Amino acid sequence: MTPRKPAANSADQHAANLTPRVRAHNPTCNDPLVLAHDRALLEGMPIVRGDVREVDALIADLDAWIDWDRPVAVLLIAVLHFVTDDYDPAGIVRAFTGRMVPGSVVALSHGCSTGADPAALAQVEKVYQGASAPGVARTREQIAGLFGRRLELVPPGLVPVQHWPHEAGPLTAIPVLGGVGVVPDPWAG
Numbered sequence: 374m375t376p377r378k379p380a381a382n383s384a385d386q387h388a389a390n391l392t393p394r395v396r397a398h399n400p401t402c403n404d405p406l407v408l409a410h411d412r413a414l415l416e417g418m419p420i421v422r423g424d425v426r427e428v429d430a431l432i433a434d435l436d437a438w439i440d441w442d443r444p445v446a447v448l449l450i451a452v453l454h455f456v457t458d459d460y461d462p463a464g465i466v467r468a469f470t471g472r473m474v475p476g477s478v479v480a481l482s483h484g485c486s487t488g489a490d491p492a493a494l495a496q497v498e499k500v501y502q503g504a505s506a507p508g509v510a511r512t513r514e515q516i517a518g519l520f521g522r523r524l525e526l527v528p529p530g531l532v533p534v535q536h537w538p539h540e541a542g543p544l545t546a547i548p549v550l551g552g553v554g555v556v557p558d559p560w561a562g
Contacts, residue, residue: 426506441472442474444473444475446479447469447480449466449479449480449481450481450551454511455501462519463519466479466521467523470521474556475559476555476556476558478554478556480551481552483511484547484548485510485512485547486510486511487513487548489546490547497510516550524556526553527552527553530552531551531552533548533550534551
């Protein structure tokens with residue numbers, strides 16, 4: 374679920390190239406312009422219009438395309454920092470993980486207030502103040518909490534996205550943390 378137009382060599386294309394049996398579906402979006410780009414660039418791939426803040430309706434629409442009895446990946450990249458606490462971002466993640474079987478993963482990234490430059494943070498908050506989806510920077514602990522109890526973070530854990538999976542680049546004035554959590558197999562071990 375990413376609010377972006379698809380790029381060449383996107384996650385969907387990588388998945389399909391690595392494992393031909395993979396059925397990749399483009400992320401959902403509620404922006405008509407992004408949807409138009411998606412349809413043009415990802416011809417033949419199912420595209421669902423939806424709003425992650427209405428997660429039950431979104432999942433109901435995705436049910437036509439996703440076999441929740443098989444491992445799936447949900448990409449919440451640069452999404453949840455546009456979900457206010459009123460919409461319960463942790464509950465959104467739980468709605469997906471509640472349907473997922475072992476081996477499924479959730480990848481997410483999120484703007485972080487911990488260690489952020491206060492002036493840069495104030496400027497971003499000002500820019501998004503009147504938006505339909507205002508930006509919300511959360512603390513490192515709050516972002517870690519989005520993974521909930523069901524997901525186990527894979528190494529290197531929750532780190533700045535420039536350091537995932539390996540350190541590669543300078544940090545930004547407002548850290549963006551990212552991580553991947555897997556639904557473990559309760560019988561493995």
